[in-house]
């Protein structure tokens with residue numbers, strides 16, 4: 663891996679990149695292991711959160727909605743999470759079935775994500 667020149671003083675960009683990359687990898691692993699070892703998935707979430715706090719890098723938004731902020735569980739719709747769409751008010755309610763914590767995600771956000779996906783493909 664080749665590092666870019668580090669800007670002095672400012673938050674190191676390469677550090678942010680690495681933190682993000684690691685978090686994505688961890689969530690990918692969590693996703694893979696969920697069926698067989700859901701506890702391991704939760705552990706991956708925990709590690710990601712540790713990286714985030716330690717390096718002071720926020721967890722990417724798209725990953726943030728994949729775990730429960732309250733109990734730290736990795737969330738999978740239909741397994742340990744429930745998703746309810748409120749099309750009238752344009753948001754999605756995500757419920758963690760482990761601790762019943764509810765999270766509200768704006769609808770427009772989901773759409774933006776879809777658009778981005780299309781562009782990538």
Ligand SMILES: [Zn+2]
Nearest residue numbers: 730733758761
């Ligand atoms: Zn929870």
